[in-house]
Amino acid sequence: MEIKTELQNVLQQPTIVFSDELLVKMLTYIGHPDSELRDSIICNLFYAGIPTGEISVKQQQWLLDQILDKQLIMTGINEVTGDRVFTRTFSLLVLALIIAEDSKSQFISEVQLALIFRLANTYLRTEQDTRGYVESKGWAHGVAHGADLLVSIVSHPSFTQAMIPEIQQTIECVLFRKTEPFMADEEGRLCQIIVTQLVKYPQSADYLVLWLKEMLVRLAVKQNEEDPFETYQFERKIFQFIEALYFRLVISNKPEISEQLLTLILSKHKGG
Missing domain, CATH: 1.20.190 (Delta-Endotoxin; domain 1)
Structure with missing residues (x-):
């Protein structure tokens, strides 16, 4: 050519x-x-x-x-x-x-x-x-x-910090749109948005944890109302994201937030 x-x-x-x-x-x-x-x-x-x-x-x-x-x-x-x-x-x-x-x-x-x-x-x-x-x-x-x-x-x-909720809604939309798991480190690239946000606005950490908890509530509702295998696929994908975020926060020396994420991850494994 x-x-x-x-x-x-x-x-x-x-x-x-x-x-x-x-x-x-x-x-x-x-x-x-x-x-x-x-x-x-x-x-x-x-x-x-x-x-x-x-x-x-x-x-x-x-x-x-x-x-x-x-x-x-x-x-x-x-x-x-x-x-x-x-x-x-x-x-x-x-x-x-x-x-x-x-x-x-x-x-x-x-x-x-x-x-x-x-x-x-x-x-x-x-x-x-x-x-x-x-x-x-x-x-x-x-x-x-x-x-x-x-x-x-x-x-x-x-x-600005006021724009963070829209970013979070976008990430949530990506996580809930399709059941297929990420195959090419997409979760890592999505996590970098959050890490960058926390570096710029450390005070947004509480809102981050609240958002993740609300997302898991949404997942629980799907598990009660929709096809079990499909919701299992969503669960895998969402925790794929949360686990990747946890490790990036550990590397970024954000112990307080990473510990809260670890609690969310362990609650999932405890529940089977």
């Missing part, structure tokens, strides 16, 4: 010049089903250009406008399978990089920041294609990349 060879040659240059023409090509092929072109080349070009500032603030604003105007993270959002998932999920990664840079430069308008926050939550609550790795086409990772964007948003100066 000619474009693949062209962009591979660009990536191998000791100094990459990110011309506007190059960015158009990168964005055009951002969701290509060829994993080498999409992931190994284009994604690495974005990582080489945005955090380093080699892709200028003006160019980052252009990329942001294109992703939002063309609704790239919502295209084909109701499809359970299909190749458009790659456009959605890799556009999420670019947004995450740009938001991280805006935390330092603050060039994005308040209106666009609010829109991105709303879209990030809508995406994770709506995405039907939760495949991690797609045979012969590479990583899709919708849940993981959506979580990465929320981590960047939570880290941003514009994120």
